[in-house]
Amino acid sequence: MDPISLNRMGSDHKDYTKQRVQVKNPYLATMEEDILYHLSLSTKTHNLPEMFGDVKFVCVGGSSNRMKDFAQFIHQELELPGNPEEVTDICEATDRYCMYKVGPVLSISHGMGVPSISIMLHELIKLLHHAQCCGVVLFRLGTSGGLGLAPGTVVVTDKAVDSSFLPQFEQMVLGKVITRSTELDQGVANELLQCSSELQHIPTVIANTMCTDDFYEGQGRLDGALCSFSHEDKLEYLRKAYEAGVRNIEMESSVFAAMCSVCGLKGAVVCVALLNRFEGDQITASHDVLAEYQQRPQVLVSHFIKKRLGHVA
Amino acid sequence: MDPISLNRMGSDHKDYTKQRVQVKNPYLATMEEDILYHLSLSTKTHNLPEMFGDVKFVCVGGSSNRMKDFAQFIHQELELPGNPEEVTDICEATDRYCMYKVGPVLSISHGMGVPSISIMLHELIKLLHHAQCCGVVLFRLGTSGGLGLAPGTVVVTDKAVDSSFLPQFEQMVLGKVITRSTELDQGVANELLQCSSELQHIPTVIANTMCTDDFYEGQGRLDGALCSFSHEDKLEYLRKAYEAGVRNIEMESSVFAAMCSVCGLKGAVVCVALLNRFEGDQITASHDVLAEYQQRPQVLVSHFIKKRLGHVA
Numbered sequence: 112m113d114p115i116s117l118n119r120m121g122s123d124h125k126d127y128t129k130q131r132v133q134v135k136n137p138y139l140a141t142m143e144e145d146i147l148y149h150l151s152l153s154t155k156t157h158n159l160p161e162m163f164g165d166v167k168f169v170c171v172g173g174s175s176n177r178m179k180d181f182a183q184f185i186h187q188e189l190e191l192p193g194n195p196e197e198v199t200d201i202c203e204a205t206d207r208y209c210m211y212k213v214g215p216v217l218s219i220s221h222g223m224g225v226p227s228i229s230i231m232l233h234e235l236i237k238l239l240h241h242a243q244c245c246g247v248v249l250f251r252l253g254t255s256g257g258l259g260l261a262p263g264t265v266v267v268t269d270k271a272v273d274s275s276f277l278p279q280f281e282q283m284v285l286g287k288v289i290t291r292s293t294e295l296d297q298g299v300a301n302e303l304l305q306c307s308s309e310l311q312h313i314p315t316v317i318a319n320t321m322c323t324d325d326f327y328e329g330q331g332r333l334d335g336a337l338c339s340f341s342h343e344d345k346l347e348y349l350r351k352a353y354e355a356g357v358r359n360i361e362m363e364s365s366v367f368a369a370m371c372s373v374c375g376l377k378g379a380v381v382c383v384a385l386l387n388r389f390e391g392d393q394i395t396a397s398h399d400v401l402a403e404y405q406q407r408p409q410v411l412v413s414h415f416i417k418k419r420l421g422h423v424a
Numbered sequence: 425m426d427p428i429s430l431n432r433m434g435s436d437h438k439d440y441t442k443q444r445v446q447v448k449n450p451y452l453a454t455m456e457e458d459i460l461y462h463l464s465l466s467t468k469t470h471n472l473p474e475m476f477g478d479v480k481f482v483c484v485g486g487s488s489n490r491m492k493d494f495a496q497f498i499h500q501e502l503e504l505p506g507n508p509e510e511v512t513d514i515c516e517a518t519d520r521y522c523m524y525k526v527g528p529v530l531s532i533s534h535g536m537g538v539p540s541i542s543i544m545l546h547e548l549i550k551l552l553h554h555a556q557c558c559g560v561v562l563f564r565l566g567t568s569g570g571l572g573l574a575p576g577t578v579v580v581t582d583k584a585v586d587s588s589f590l591p592q593f594e595q596m597v598l599g600k601v602i603t604r605s606t607e608l609d610q611g612v613a614n615e616l617l618q619c620s621s622e623l624q625h626i627p628t629v630i631a632n633t634m635c636t637d638d639f640y641e642g643q644g645r646l647d648g649a650l651c652s653f654s655h656e657d658k659l660e661y662l663r664k665a666y667e668a669g670v671r672n673i674e675m676e677s678s679v680f681a682a683m684c685s686v687c688g689l690k691g692a693v694v695c696v697a698l699l700n701r702f703e704g705d706q707i708t709a710s711h712d713v714l715a716e717y718q719q720r721p722q723v724l725v726s727h728f729i730k731k732r733l734g735h736v737a
Contacts, residue, residue, distance in 0.1 A: 175519050223520065223539060223543060226538060324637075335546040336546045339602075351599075
């Protein structure tokens with residue numbers, strides 16, 4: 112089955128559960144050792160199938176504290192034995208990323224921006240491949256700026272679009288541009304929307320997400336160290352994005368979607384909007400309000416995982 | 425004085441020491457409060473001139489542990505009162521970046537990749553502006569892949585070039601590309617080279633640095649989850665880079681150089697090469713060897729700072 116049809120096959124996941132995680136690199140099979148440098152793991156020094164073979168859900172997010180919180184939260188939700196406070200960072204030998212394993216769930220941080228998540232995804236996909244994992248679903252749990260949404264709304268990404276609102280990711284390879292599709296799995300997105308309807312207080316929409324390489328000028332903010340455009344220019348750009356179906360803006364979804372698509376992995380991007388960009392640029396909500404918003408993608412994805420594992424009807 | 429001539433004025437730094445850090449955004453002056461969200465600081469809740477007004481040197485690097493190590497190291501080197509072990513993270517309310525202040529030196533982490541360092545630089549430059557700092561010199565202390573260099577060689581960047589070997593950075597602004605120069609201060613680079621000649625065991629060259637948005641395909645690595653080119657294609661691309669004067673490859677220098685240039689800040693990029701990419705892709709050196717390599721940019725920049733402060737002849 113080719114990656115595209117696999118990616119779009121929706122909720123028919125019988126075949127998918129048997130599907131090994133694929134890499135698209137003929138050289139890997141010829142390597143005696145594979146050092147996953149930024150995860151501080153290696154095929155020679157770690158028994159990856161034993162450590163990770165049972166992983167079915169991988170949740171990634173920018174902040175290391177948030178991904179530790181999620182590991183502790185899903186530990187409680189799945190009612191696993193042991194103390195949730197005692198989850199340990201598998202990548203503690205490096206400070207590039209942190210990683211926690213809780214039953215069939217991996218929780219990993221990826222830092223900010225496409226390059227940072229891209230390094231982690233290369234090494235994660237290799238890890239899942241070496242560990243012979245099957246039927247893995249990936250989630251990005253993040254924060255974002257909203258467009259015309261009430262702060263606190265969760266956006267499940269339909270398509271990740273670039274700054275021209277096109278559903279593509281441009282990858283430089285040896286100095287040349289390769290364009291990749293950024294469509295995400297529709298079945299998983301619809302299942303997440305269904306989950307939100309079963310929960311209280313998690314307002315959720317499926318919409319397009321714009322992915323930028325910059326938080327300030329690239330997202331039309333007037334409050335960076337550099338700004339060469341007017342308030343009117345900004346609003347016109349955000350209005351065009353809105354008309355193209357964009358409801359939130361973040362900085363990692365495009366390469367996440369592209370790499371999932373190329374490797375035939377089902378993936379979903381689930382980001383809460385911290386503010387409405389039509390009303391301002393600065394994130395002014397209180398710490399407590401922001402903390403509650405940031406739990407919403409976690410609660411939603413946790414419900415999805417519990418349903419898949421048969422913990423809830 | 426315009427930013428370009430300021431940037432190229434070399435060692436004539438009498439005028440520069442009186443030069444306030446500039447932002448290029450007319451909107452900032454109209455804002456009642458400026459929340460530096462990813463640093464967890466604000467003009468309303470923090471007295472930035474009191475906290476940061478005496479900063480003269482800002483050192484940034486990807487890893488938070490390494491920038492804490494550098495803060496402790498420079499504390500010892502400058503023979504400041506107090507226990508170097510007790511440096512405290514000014515940004516401890518967030519895990520996006522860490523920041524330490526040691527006398528006139530700020531040490532800040534920036535994560536990996538252009539988007540991650542760009543968010544930090546926007547907020548750092550605003551911080552230095554709000555704090556009314558003068559004559560600040562910025563250093564990026566990093567790691568990189570070398571081209572035709574012995575591992576452990578330090579590269580002080582002449583020009584930061586893109587994957588087509590051009591000394592430019594393409595910034596998306598409201599969906600359109602703006603091209604910015606990535607030339608760095610020649611005076612500071614030459615002073616750093618002079619410093620290396622005064623130290624033992626810090627082999628140093630001035631050369632071009634290629635900045636990419638990806639560690640694997642974008643740098644021609646054969647060991648990522650995705651690879652669609654041959655070993656020969658890779659070597660041909662690296663040879664072309666070498667012919668264009670590139671001696672190392674990393675992931676942050678272009679936006680660092682571009683933002684320094686636009687804001688009239690003197691900046692230098694000082695990265696050690698962890699391996700020779702003509703010989704391989706994986707980073708196989710031992711932990712101890714890598715740790716020693718990573719100290720070299722720190723030792724070099726520390727010597728520069730001590731000389732500027734009159735601690736050494």
